[in-house]
Amino acid sequence: MTNRRFILRRRPVGDPVPEDFELVSEPIPDVPAGGLVVRNHYCSLDPAQRGWMDDAPSYMPPIPLGEPVRATTVGEVYASDNPDFPVGSWVMNLSGIEEYSAVELGHFTAPIDIGMVDSPSKFLSAMGAVGLTAYFGMLEVAKPKAGETLCVSGAAGAVGSVVGQIGKIHGCRVIGIAGGAEKCRRLIEDYGFDVAIDYRGKSREDLVEEIAKAAPDGLDMVFENVGGDILEAEVHNLAKKARIVLCGLISEYNSVEKHGLQNLWQLIVHQASIHGFLIMDYADRFPEGGAQIAQWIAEGKVRIDEDVQEGIENTYDAFMRLFSGKNTGKLVLKIA
Structure with a gap:
């Protein structure tokens, strides 16, 4: 079993081109002490990721060359060294566009209940950012x-x-x-x-x-x-x-x-x-916002559409839909 990862090889100048990235296969990572390994099922594709590719001051550090493109993901715990995140449970995380992520627990890792939604991808759209x-x-x-x-x-x-x-x-x-x-x-x-x-x-x-x-x-x-x-x-x-x-x-x-x-x-x-x-700035109030959005959806007051593209091998083409205007709703990549 291997871990396919969508790597940033060089910093784009203007429009990103396929040569700025590489899809590599590596061994599945080991479980970090006190952490977990997550099998990513979906990742979010967002315009902000283009800014993270530049070596420029921003609210988040640039994506290091040779590392996977940073993304918000939802996935299933594959291996764990933490009793709060048992194998088979689901999490939302800020990691990378890759099939498996080694996660050292921090501010951006949170358990999710996929029984609340018709698809885990909803945690990247309606219930997410x-x-x-x-x-x-x-x-x-x-x-x-x-x-x-x-x-x-x-x-x-x-x-x-x-x-x-x-x-x-x-x-x-x-x-x-x-x-x-x-x-x-x-x-x-x-x-x-x-x-x-x-x-x-x-x-x-x-x-x-x-x-x-x-x-x-x-x-x-x-x-x-x-x-x-x-x-x-x-x-x-x-x-x-x-x-x-x-x-x-x-x-x-x-x-x-x-x-x-x-x-x-x-x-x-x-x-x-x-x-x-x-x-x-509002991270501590996310549960409040998520609950209100869920209520509005249930009441028929808010509609949220998703544009789900499939396959990590299609990441570049899917990402560029953001800039061509082809996406029809929240752009999500199905990895698993």
Whole structure:
């Protein structure tokens, strides 16, 4: 028996290419003292992983060359030297894209009850970072009020679609920006957005105009996942005391030259605030957020879709779906 691992061989410049990675086979690791070995069944594929591949300051250290690409995983305990994690139990962990992970217990390892969900992958979407990012980003940072207008970029994505639905739960008018007619259809029909704006083939000036038509009184909240021209257009349409939740900048992750925000002056004009948001600030409250998301799903108030790709040998192609816009929901790789 061997352990296949998706290794980072060199740091990508611009768009990652297959030569930046290698799929290697190694022996299954030994159990660390007091730890465990987990057989990974699913791993999360997220835009943030592209940033971790760079040798640059960030909220997490760069992925070391020669090591597997870091990912949140769910899996079954294969071997254990810890009575709290018996063989056959399930855990969520921050480890790597590999079939088996040696785990020295720490902050990111947690037992999970897969009997709560129809698939363990739900702990990477509804009950994981996707649902929790939307929950805490909206309720703790954006602080929505009934009657306000919320604009979400990357709105058909995993986080953006949940953000918009939470906005609707709190009585907001919700505008979503997404790429392509099909994604815009899903925003209205599947997620209950009020307005869907297709950014494809449009200039920044076109987007400024379309947002102005959809929100003539300005945007009270912006939940930003994309950056670039989309963020510029949103900032041109702010209401007084607007709140911008800066969650991601996916349009810039593969860019050698970063776009930046060119119209920062508008934040002064509108007395607006911009807040860089990281989900880890709320780690001690994850059970609260997970319980509320689960309740909303049960009540039919929130829908979370998954895009499950299969096979560790297909990791590169699956990961690049994030940047081509091909994914249709939370992108998850089935490893086992």
